[in-house]
Amino acid sequence: MSRLDDAQRRDWLRLIRTENIGPRSFRSLIERFGSAAAAIEALPSLARRGGGLIAPRVPDVREADTEIAALARLGGRFIGLDELDYPPALRETEGAPPLIAVRGRIDMLSRPMVGVVGARNASGAGRMMAAKLSRELGRTGLIIASGLARGIDAAAHEAGLDTGTLAALAGGHDRPYPPENLPLLEQILERGVVITEMPLGWVPRARDFPRRNRLVSGVSLAVLVVEAAERSGSLITARLAGEQGRDVFAVPGSPLDPRAAGTNQLIKQGAGLVTSAADILDVLGPLIERPPAAFREPPAPFAAEEPTESIRTRMLGLLGPTPLAVDDLAELAQASASDVQIVLLELDIAGRLERHPGGLVSLL
Known part of the structure; x- marks a missing residue:
């Protein structure tokens, strides 16, 4: 398995922070040119052939070094897609982030995880159910992954502190959201792990939360939705989980409670009905016991003639x-x-x- 040296890590960061470069185009560039440095050199000509009037702006070396150093001062580091510590389940997803910024217990990233998400305005019963299921799942060795939101997310994280929990952020490590969960975040940093793909200083916007949700489902073997309205971020996470080939589970609720409308609908659509952790473990058992997939070396650069x-x-x-x-x-x-x-x-x-x-x- 390859490990990025300092210069390569800096070039990877410069490339993924470049305008118009996302995870898929990043991977295509690496496959075509063999390295981020070579891809950066090729960007102006590629943009011209694509009809761009100006080349996308690439952060300079100093900017990348500044971000790497600032993350290190917070006790974190960048982990690349092709490196050993990168979450194995996330690596297998389409459009996996080339770099994730990680703080906390990096050793937890290699362990099997279950995403637990739900309503921010959760009921007392919903919070208790999320905590109960998270504790039971955690005792089997599963890491509880969630998005640090109010309500169900916070209850799942708190219940997972003793056994391991992962928080995915929608903003930079220095801009966690919401502010009232900062004490919880500090506990997770001591006893769990926190990841984001966003740069330092990035204040999360509405469109950043689905990207955060994609991380929660991506690191997980399955996603459990405890409470969710008919239109909610938790249902976005469930949809993303389905697209990533993950099992989706839901806790049923009263038809009279709008916070259960989304979960009840998921069950109608085929999500696994959950009343105890055993309902999840019965399905995930073979996946948990299976050793991680062998790491695939990144493909060699492909040499191809230019299209006519x-x-x-x-x-x-x-x-x-x-x-x-x-x-x-x-x-x-x-x-x-x-x-x-x-x-x-x-x-x-x-x-x-x-x-x-x-x-x-x-x-x-």
């Missing part, structure tokens, strides 16, 4: 605001997989491409 202008023209003509499957795009454009990957990467870097769940893409 006719292929680029056909692909651009086929793309529009309506999402289109990448496989369909390749077939309709009569283009090879490498041609499609290169053109989409160029459009991505130029800020002209939007990626959707299920391998769909559209033009912005």
Whole structure:
């Protein structure tokens, strides 16, 4: 398994902090050019071919070194996707963050986890149920993962302190949210682990919380929803868990309580009904006992000829605001997989491409 040296870690940080570079385009760049340093050098020409008027701004070396040093002063460090300490379940997800900033008990990242999420305005019964299930699951060796939110999240974290808990943040490590959970965060830092993909100084916005939810479901073998309204962030986490191939469980509630409407709907849609930790453990038992998947070395850089202008023209003509499957795009454009990957990467870097769940893409 590879380990990033200081220069590589700095280049990885510069690349993922570059405008228009997300986890998928980051991985494509590494696969094509072999290193973050080489990818950074290639960005201006890629952006031009994608129709960008100016190259995306890349943080300079000093900016990256400053962020790495600031995280170290907080007692944290960056862990790369291809490194041993990276959470194994998260590594296997599509669009896994290339770098996560970690504080606390890094050794816990390699242990099996279960996400426990739910309503911020949770009922007393909901909080008690979340705590009870989290304690029971924790005693079996599972780490309890959640998002440090009010209500169910906080109850799950508190119950998991003795056995291990992971908090995923929507902002930077120096901008945790909500403020009233700062004392809980300090306890988690002493007895658990805290992760984020956002830079230091980043104040979480509404659209950052689904990204945080993706981390909670990504590190977990399964996600349990204890209470959730019909439209809530917890249901977003459940949807993301399903897209990531995770089992989804829900605690049923009274039809008269709007905080149970979302969980009851999940059960109708096929989520596992949970009244005790045994309902989860019966399903997860084989996954917990199975050794972690063998680490796959990152692919070698691929050498491919540049797509012809006719292929680029056909692909651009086929793309529009309506999402289109990448496989369909390749077939309709009569283009090879490498041609499609290169053109989409160029459009991505130029800020002209939007990626959707299920391998769909559209033009912005």
